[in-house]
Amino acid sequence: METKVLLYGASGHGKVVLDILQAQGVVVDCICDDNPKFSHIHGVPVVPTKEIDWNENYVMLFSIGNNAIRAALAQRYAGPFITALHPQAVISPHATFGEGSVVMAGVVINTDVRVGKHSIINTGATLDHDCVVGDFVHISPGVSLAGNVTIGSATHVGIGACVIQGVTIGKGCTIGAGAVIIRDVPDGAVVVGNPGKIIKYNNTHE
Structure with a gap:
């Protein structure tokens, strides 16, 4: 199964993380957010978290600046994660x-x-x-x-x-x-x- 790259978080911080990955040559397939305000960021689709098909073969990165939220998400999602x-x-x-x-x-x-x-x-x-x-x-x-x-x-x-x-x-x-x-x-x-x-x-x- 093809591996896809998923960012979790579509805020301003998320946009910066997306830029970094794109500068590394990483193709980001999707960004999810609990309350998305945009349908796309720099050409990448933004999808409500509840609509993500977790049966897909994702590698993830939490693109959220708040420490407590990242820690809470890490309790819910096992990854795998990229840097x-x-x-x-x-x-x-x-x-x-x-x-x-x-x-x-x-x-x-x-x-x-x-x-x-x-x-x-x-x-x-x-x-x-x-x-x-x-x-x-x-x-x-x-x-x-x-x-x-x-x-x-x-x-x-x-x-x-x-x-x-x-x-x-x-x-x-x-x-x-x-x-x-x-x-x-x-x-x-x-x-x-x-x-x-x-x-x-x-x-x-x-």
Whole structure:
């Protein structure tokens, strides 16, 4: 049976993921969305999720920016999943990526970086040597991680944030836009400012 490529999510983020796959030379057959607002995106049909024939031989990618939604979908769908690595990202051959992860244009990922499952490394972010990024993480545009930084699962690092070398950020955290993180961050913390300060804790985190 012919393998088809299916994206799940037809938002603006989905359009960017589609661009990445097309830049890789991957033919996307279909995009599904629970509440589609378009019938096509860049020539690819958009179909309500309930109308997808799951008997088809699909490989999937969740094209949704929200960490919690990607995590919930991963509980429902077993895959198999592909990754999307933009050809204009600079990626060490010694970096590794879990299934379903996305790396956007202008990203720099240096040696021995490990990115988990269904994580997003967004436009122009930089990850220096030996960083570890957990599952269902979103590293926003322009984020800079120095060497040996660890980001826990389900954490969102906001646009333009910077993290100094050796810092560990826990699971389920929210790092505000432009924050400068100079010390470890516990699970579930919401951190803003320069230097970063904890202002509250998320109600739930993994």
